[in-house]
Amino acid sequence: MRTVIRGFLREVYVEFNGDKTGSRDAKVRKDTLERKQGELEVLRKSFEDGKASEDEIEDYNKLSDAVDELKKSLNNTLIVTLIHPGEDGNVEVMKGLSIGNGRTNGVKNKLSEEHFLKTGLFKKIAIGEFGIQVGITDTDKENPFGLFLRRVLSGLFNAVVKSPIDDIGNVLVSNAATVLSSDIGDAIKRKTGDKITLVGVSKVAKFLIDKKGVLKLTNTDDNELADIEFENDQLTLSLRYPGLVLKGGSKSNPAYGLPEAPNGKVVLGLKSDPQALTGECHQSCV
Numbered sequence: 133m134r135t136v137i138r139g140f141l142r143e144v145y146v147e148f149n150g151d152k153t154g155s156r157d158a159k160v161r162k163d164t165l166e167r168k169q170g171e172l173e174v175l176r177k178s179f180e181d182g183k184a185s186e187d188e189i190e191d192y193n194k195l196s197d198a199v200d201e202l203k204k205s206l207n208n209t210l211i212v213t214l215i216h217p218g219e220d221g222n223v224e225v226m227k228g229l230s231i232g233n234g235r236t237n238g239v240k241n242k243l244s245e246e247h248f249l250k251t252g253l254f255k256k257i258a259i260g261e262f263g264i265q266v267g268i269t270d271t272d273k274e275n276p277f278g279l280f281l282r283r284v285l286s287g288l289f290n291a292v293v294k295s296p297i298d299d300i301g302n303v304l305v306s307n308a309a310t311v312l313s314s315d316i317g318d319a320i321k322r323k324t325g326d327k328i329t330l331v332g333v334s335k336v337a338k339f340l341i342d343k344k345g346v347l348k349l350t351n352t353d354d355n356e357l358a359d360i361e362f363e364n365d366q367l368t369l370s371l372r373y374p375g376l377v378l379k380g381g382s383k384s385n386p387a388y389g390l391p392e393a394p395n396g397k398v399v400l401g402l403k404s405d406p407q408a409l410t411g412e413c414h415q416s417c418v
Contacts, residue, residue: 133341133342133344134218134341135405135406136257136404137403137404138248138402138403138405139252139253139264139401140253140401141239141400142240142401143241143398144396145231145234145235148379148395150329151207151270155232155233156232161205164202168195172196206228206230208229208230208231209226209227209228211267212225212264212265213225213265213267214262215264215265215336217257217258217259218257223254225254258341260340261339261350264336264369264400264402267374268331268333268396330375332371332373332396333374334359335351335369338350346404362402366399367400371395371396373392376388377389377395
């Protein structure tokens with residue numbers, strides 16, 4: 133059975149995001165962004181009479197640039213892997229995040245599926261059986277999401293960009309294509325010192341599409357089901373450390389997150405729409 137599946141980010145959080153100061157950094161960024169956005173709005177309103185001094189224009193441009201930079205300052209990356217959903221092979225969906233340590237410093241979207249452009253992660257044709265797995269990476273603090281993408285797209289995932297990367301938001305890549313165009317390849321060559329740490333990864337949620345286009349979770353192993361829940365179109369995946377992850381301490385007495393220890397959760401909304409296939413969506417809906 134073929135169907136169009138749509139995925140939405142409902143919630144994501146980790147107990148440790150890769151940085152000891154993760155919670156403080158997230159709060160400082162949030163507070164600074166809100167303050168500068170407030171200053172920008174006050175300044176914008178001062179232009180309503182159609183007049184502005186050179187100093188006001190300069191201040192407005194500086195504030196606009198600062199707000200844009202803060203919005204791009206993303207310290208983690210969510211990776212959602214669709215395993216053999218359809219003709220294109222595996223598909224990686226990447227979304228930059230700004231999260232701290234602990235659930236209160238995570239991301240929680242209350243918007244419904246009608247707000248796809250704000251919470252949507254993917255829209256993809258799926259055929260028969262497929263899987264979903266998620267991971268969270270910590271990335272270098274200097275232009276972190278950009279560095280991560282350079283690393284990924286320069287060969288780590290053997291992938292190619294399938295959507296524009298101007299003002300990076302969601303980026304879909306497929307491992308079915310293995311050749312980068314020369315202009316993209318030159319733009320994202322790996323830099324010395326790029327650092328990526330996978331701080332959480334889920335088990336694979338295995339799905340089967342029934343004759344009516346309904347998604348059925350097929351995991352049967354008790355150990356898997358302890359970390360996977362699918363109910364009312366909501367998929368909850370527990371995250372665990374994939375290996376030893378340095379959390380702090382000292383050189384002589386380091387503290388680690390231990391392999392397979394819990395480290396947060398990701399909640400995705402999933403909708404199946406077999407009726408969409410009667411329209412003009414043929415091979416790949418992304």
